[in-house]
Amino acid sequence: MSIAGVVPESRVRSLTGIIRSTTQETRTTSSPLTGEAVAAVPTSSIDDVETAFDTARVAQERWARTPLRSRSEALLRLHDLILDHTDELLDLIQVESGKSRAHAFDEVAHLALTARFYARRLRRQLAPHRRNGALPGLTSVEVNQVPKGVVGIISPWNYPLSMALADGIPAIAAGNAVVLKPDSQSPLIALAGVELLRRAGVPADVWQVVSGPGSVVGTAIIERADYVCFTGSTATGTMVAKQAAERLISCSLELGGKNPMIVLPGADVERSAAGAVTACFSSAGQLCVSIERLYVHESQYDAFRDALVRRVRALSLGASLDWDTDMGSLISQSQVETVTKHVEDAVANGATVLTGGRARPDLGPYFFEPTVLDGVTNAAECFAQETFGPLVSLYPYRSVEEAVSLANAGDYGLNASIFGSVREARRIAPRIKAGTVNINEGFAASFGSIDAPMGGMRSSGVGRRQGIEGILRYTEPQSVAVQRAVPMGGPAFVPPETYSKLLTAGLRVLRRTPRA
Incomplete structure (x- = not known):
């Protein structure tokens, strides 16, 4: 090419x-x-x-x-x-x-x-x-x-x-x-x-x-x-x-964001794993709202891990301008170095690479394999720091309360994702400290809904785009007020004390008027 x-x-x-x-x-x-x-x-x-x-x-x-x-x-x-x-x-x-x-x-x-x-x-x-x-x-x-x-x-x-x-x-x-x-x-x-x-x-x-x-x-x-x-x-x-x-x-x-996804107990494993692949590896993970932390209930952890790894290994990489590749390149050598450093540091601190973990210079100067880590400890740089690349860490949890607490850990609050029962996900969504929460989707539902505001909490920013x-x-909101007939301070022919009593009586009436 x-x-x-x-x-x-x-x-x-x-x-x-x-x-x-x-x-x-x-x-x-x-x-x-x-x-x-x-x-x-x-x-x-x-x-x-x-x-x-x-x-x-x-x-x-x-x-x-x-x-x-x-x-x-x-x-x-x-x-x-x-x-x-x-x-x-x-x-x-x-x-x-x-x-x-x-x-x-x-x-x-x-x-x-x-x-x-x-x-x-x-x-x-x-x-x-x-x-x-x-x-x-x-x-x-x-x-x-x-x-x-x-x-x-x-x-x-x-x-x-x-x-x-x-x-x-x-x-x-x-x-x-x-x-x-x-x-x-x-x-x-x-x-x-x-x-x-x-x-x-x-x-x-x-x-x-x-x-x-x-x-x-x-x-x-x-x-x-x-x-x-x-x-x-x-x-x-x-x-x-x-x-x-x-x-x-x-x-x-x-x-920035270090965005979490929670897979609720009873969630469809295959659907959740497919959603995670898109959420983690779109634009090679170089997306502020992409998922970098996956929290899966311990009862489904092994099944989800296997389904995720299988799907990630099936992703195709390449420098084609056609529609036949699933994931492209990182933007620069510095991004490759950051992802490489995070993988090596995580492994040195006890993590396991389930799939990926390597740069692919045979495909192009800045390609890096989509990577899934297991057993990442809080000593690893990628535990709390944003990678901004094709790297995700997988964690088990015991209860939904624990999952919410883990999702809220750290300083960021840009995007979050919940897979599972919509009713249960809606119940816990307001407790997640993130500007957007996607249910049974990684980020695209809120990102593509232009009528809905999008932005971050905490260290993920201020203000909102969209909507x-x-x-x-x-x-700048500009208030333009028009006063008719009677000045705000009362008519000149009404003594101030009398006007204050009239106004007080009016305020009491308005108190009893539902729409006033």
Whole structure:
């Protein structure tokens, strides 16, 4: 397979031309599938970032006056364009991130769902809402949702299309402009998405793109944005939060996770094992919401272990751009080293490798086998630290109470999964400290349900994407109150003491009025 044949130089130039850059500096990206060079990507300077924000601010004032119907129509056109260009988008995702085609399609589907969701609900979500006034009949209140201004988005490499655009779609839908910094390892697919945005009718100046190292360009974005949306590690997210706090601006952060799955007593072993394979090894485990801890009741532990190992061993790995491989590559050598270190450390501390456990350079530079560990102790690094790779640890438990306690251990709280009786799973779900809980599914049910908010608790982040929460984060609620006939302080001809007594009597009446 030749990367040059998949992404011709002419296509690279047309995409990288979207980046705002006046420097002569470039960074060459390579494909994790083969190690071949993909693109020379321009680097933006601090002045370029400044210009991007200046341009976006002017454009945002015009865009905010664009009727909601026009914005909705643009998002629906984007939905159609995404589906029309599925094959090219899948090629770019695979070339830049190394994931299998099926896992790449998750991004395309998620982005199309997001565009349609906000397009169809925009008027309802942003329309002024009436609230109860202080004095019934005399005071009326409406709440407007005012766009924050220019939103800075710093997106990750692991979902380079979905996370680059899905967070920005509600931002522009709400009347904001966006300055995006895609991850340096996978910029072309984000640029392809921005190109489709422009073709859908979103003005180019409304969505600016800059490129470069996070320590320089990312910091410059945070120093200028009216709101920051970041997806990445907890360590980096903590620094983003501090920088945003210094400017008294808000931010949303989706960070790391060490996500648990509980297999309840009596759960269907084969169905649970099949669900675990998908939950653990989608995108080679390089997914913030993927499962890294499996808790199985001791009565079914052996049966589940055997079913899981059998299914994992049957997974196919490869660098194909077709639909014939189950799992793709890791993104970089550093990811391979992290997974290797976690496996070796776990084994040194008493764990057993049930399957996998090896890098596969024969398939490509960064391939690693899907790996299942048994007997991992709390001395192992992977016991509590996020691996972010194709590695899962298997643990038995005695009671559901113990399983809940084990699932809640640690500092993270992004996603959790429960397999078994729906009634029992619903009962214990509120006790799990995680922003999303999937029943009889690993992560896709909540991830794909765009009407439901998604985000983390504890060290897994703050704020929510998706749902109405995903668009209201980009707005400021503004209360507009109208007072009629009588001032709040009472008529001028009524003495204050008399008015206070009248008001007291009115409050007592309202106390007895159910809807007041």
